[in-house]
Amino acid sequence: MTTRNIFLILALILTPLVVYNIFIQHNLNINIILFLLLVIGWYDYFQIRYSILRDYPVIGHIRYILRDISPELHQYFVESNTNGTPFSKNIINLVNKRADDNEEFHPFGTEKDLYAKNYTYLGHAMFPVKKMEVTPRVVVGSTECKQPYSASLLNISAMSFGALSENAILALNKGAFLGGFYHNTGEGSLSEAHQKHGGDIVLQIGTGNFGFRNEDGTLNEDAFKEKSNLAQVKMIELKLSQGAKPGHGGVLPAKKNTQEIAKIRMVQAHTDVYSPPSNPSYNSYESMVKFIGRLRELSSCKPVGFKLSIGIKEDFITLMKTSIDKGILPDFITVDAAEGGTGAAPIEYSNNIGLRGEEALLFVNETLSALKIRDKIKIIYAGKIISGVTMYKAFCRGADICNSARGFMFSLGCIQALKCHTNTCPTGVATQNKELQEGLVPKQKSKRVEAYHRNTVDSFLEILAATGVNDIKDLTLDKLKHV
Ligand SMILES: Cc1cc2nc3c(=O)[nH]c(=O)nc-3n(C[C@H](O)[C@H](O)[C@H](O)COP(=O)(O)O)c2cc1C
Ligand code: SF4
Missing domain, CATH: 3.20.20.70 (Aldolase class I)
Known part of the structure; x- marks a missing residue:
């Protein structure tokens, strides 16, 4: 059984219980935490934007939390942003930003080793030309x-x-x-x-x-x-x-x-x-x-x-x-x-x-x-x-x-x-x-x-x-x- 289905069964059992405890019995304690987790879980279950959260309600957030703190973890323990394979994190982030129509600026300068062997670069012109208005086919x-x-x-x-x-x-x-x-x-x-x-x-x-x-x-x-x-x-x-x-x-x-x-x-x-x-x-x-x-x-x-x-x-x-x-x-x-x-x-x-x-x-x-x-x-x-x-x-x-x-x-x-x-x-x-x-x-x-x-x-x-x-x-x- 998938995590999504396990969540559904648990949530169907727990939601009425927790609501009853909080709103009828006025018993907060652990119920308030369960209530918050259930709200997050139901939201994850029905939203369509994030695949991971739909398939793994609530616990899927761990991935996003880890991803968000990964630059820090990364710096000390794992690979750099540029040497992951087949594609580096920087490249995957670039695709995600472009796919989300987000700005894709990178702060502070390149992380790539420009002094590595076989470095290839493109030469910018002294007088750049106007960008094409019609994309060629x-x-x-x-x-x-x-x-x-x-x-x-x-x-x-x-x-x-x-x-x-x-x-x-x-x-x-x-x-x-x-x-x-x-x-x-x-x-x-x-x-x-x-x-x-x-x-x-x-x-x-x-x-x-x-x-x-x-x-x-x-x-x-x-x-x-x-x-x-x-x-x-x-x-x-x-x-x-x-x-x-x-x-x-x-x-x-x-x-x-x-x-x-x-x-x-x-x-x-x-x-x-x-x-x-x-x-x-x-x-x-x-x-x-x-x-x-x-x-x-x-x-x-x-x-x-x-x-x-x-x-x-x-x-x-x-x-x-x-x-x-x-x-x-x-x-x-x-x-x-x-x-x-x-x-x-x-x-x-x-x-x-x-x-x-x-x-x-x-x-x-x-x-x-x-x-x-x-x-x-x-x-x-x-x-x-x-x-x-x-x-x-x-x-x-x-x-x-x-x-x-x-x-x-x-x-x-x-x-x-x-x-x-x-x-x-x-x-x-x-x-x-x-x-x-x-x-x-x-x-x-x-x-x-x-x-x-x-x-x-x-x-x-x-x-x-x-x-x-x-x-x-x-x-x-x-x-x-x-x-
Ligand atoms: C999941 C997957 C399935 C693929 N299936 C085919 C295929 O059926 N026929 C084919 O010619 N190439 C197939 N390829 C190769 C790709 O079409 C492509 O030539 C290759 O991955 C290089 O492109 P990329 O570096 O952008 O992935 C597949 C690649 C992936 C990742
Ligand atoms: S690498 Fe393959 S298995 Fe992993 S997320 Fe992408 S498509 Fe799925």
């Missing part, structure tokens, strides 16, 4: 594409319904709708939760073809055709690999594979669901490229691209040369960083396999330029994009569009408890437990998703102006200064 879709898509500079990276809860998907999609950016489904396919609010969708096909699969795991063309032709679906992304677990595929633990999720994925409920390391629909460069062409035909020529983490560089070069030979180029390539996130992955893969994001992005940009196809393909980048500065750096290294997964998770209320694979996520973000999900109220969190996006893009545009740049196209490597 990026059109994806080559000549082959009959339904080009105009994308935001920052979007929600792939995270499946399965890895994330239904309420998280509802909040993300509504946020995307409110802010005019896209929401990538991840490999778990398209659910009703993705469609309820009408936010733009990038439909991902994972190596397991979940949602559009035949019994043998290959692509079920009819099912794919039906979903990819929905008006809400703007682009198609074939996932070749993911930075946190390249060459591994993935697993949806049985605990999270509910009846509903199994139906959407076209798999058996309550079993561990493995996605294979590679899609069984192809087994060579040529057949992979033809598969991309087939996806384009089936989706009535919407933009089609693929996502990968760079491993053996020659493999990527061969893939692109085959694409050129066959005359089937992807409309976009999403580069995922080895330091990228996941719902669940073997730690050896996350720690050791795949190229780091910065180098991977540079490599893909340079390869496409060397092959003279850079102008035909948009590069999307995902890898710890969380702020205006991280966007700026990614554009300098060759990205046209940025995706963020964990940034948007923080905007949903994620506290980096690192339990995403256990189905016990305390904030309702990464759990299929309906009771824990009650803490995450989509209506309220969608506003945070939208605000986080808006304020982050705004911060990027401000930094652009501060560095004297009028056009994102002018962001090149020389804008990143090294000491």
